[in-house]
Amino acid sequence: MIIEGNQKELDAMKEFHKGNRKEGLRLQEEFAAEFREEYKDKDHCPCKKACRYHGNCKECVAIHRAHQEHVPNCMRPLLNKKIKLLSELTEHTIANEIEPPKEVLRKEFQQD
Known part of the structure; x- marks a missing residue:
């Protein structure tokens, strides 16, 4: 699915x-x-980060709503798609001003 x-x-x-x-x-x-x-017996969460809330959407979203610093990783592709459309207005020059944070990934997604 x-x-x-x-x-x-x-x-x-x-x-x-x-x-x-x-x-x-x-x-x-x-x-x-x-x-x-x-998904009753398998993982539905697309997040690759090492996190104890992996797959627990209710708690994950509550935490992000509480701290309001950023959105859950599963929402990033959706928001980035929308932001990219806005970024076209400045020919994506915002990219020159942004450095993504270093993230700790789950073991299966870590690069040696």
């Missing part, structure tokens, strides 16, 4: 935007039910 850009959820959002809340909710629940079934 693909989570990011899932077609069923994209279709649900189209229905919401058209004002068809009932169909949007139906499609959204289908997506959620498929997600629950697919």
Whole structure:
């Protein structure tokens, strides 16, 4: 199951935007039910960082909401995609002013 850009959820959002809340909710629940079934016994978290909250979205999001310093890693690709569109307005010159932080990855993603 693909989570990011899932077609069923994209279709649900189209229905919401058209004002068809009932169909949007139906499609959204289908997506959620498929997600629950697919990931009931396997890892759904795309985060590569070493973190004791890996896969525990509720606590992870609560922590990030509390400190408000940055967003959870799983949200970065989505936000970066949106920010990239804004960055085009300055021909991405902001990239010259930014240095990403050093991150500690989980063992399976560490480079020797």
